[in-house]
Amino acid sequence: NAGVTQTPKFQVLKTGQSMTLQCAQDMNHEYMSWYRQDPGMGLRLIHYSVGAGITDQGEVPNGYNVSRSTTEDFPLRLLSAAPSQTSVYFCASSSITSPNTGELFFGEGSRLTVL
């Protein structure tokens, strides 16, 4: 039971570098989303997708890019890393029925440090 898989778990970047956080789910969920978690601020939505080929911005989208070419994968790209993007990133998925119940399934997180 893989569920939602995120890679890498840890990453250190220098300011200005780019990278991609990978997210894959094997539950055939239509909805996928990326959150960032910062102390005292809870989880904030970066981008989300309601299906392959469809993405939209969340609360804090600046500096991030996403695409959804398949149902399974939803990578998050940092275009030019900044220290303000130091955070823990969570990918989540849910099924077309569970949005009406709201249950998200989360990956284990990717801890990113930007120097």
Add this chain to the structure above:
Amino acid sequence: AQSVTQLDSQVPVFEEAPVELRCNYSSSVSVYLFWYVQYPNQGLQLLLKYLSGSTLVESINGFEAEFNKSQTSFHLRKPSVHISDTAEYFCAVSPYGSSNTGKLIFGQGTTLQVKP
């Protein structure tokens, strides 16, 4: 738009004591309500949820939460905590029905610290 406020950032409590973690929300539409738990170095797991019906909902590990529409609250309670309940707890809401697109709005989180 929706917002969620968790009134306590940290709640220290002794083992076997009762605990309440407070959550208030604001929304112009009807919402579903959730509590998620995050154990150290892990992702979030659903603890319990309110969708409709009875305003008191329970989890399998002894937590319960009561939806109070007039006070727009969804406080989480447990009558007797264990060391293993030490974790961060997040209250969250999502819009009701067809306006839901798999997004949740989270509160800031409450760290429950259970002391022996």
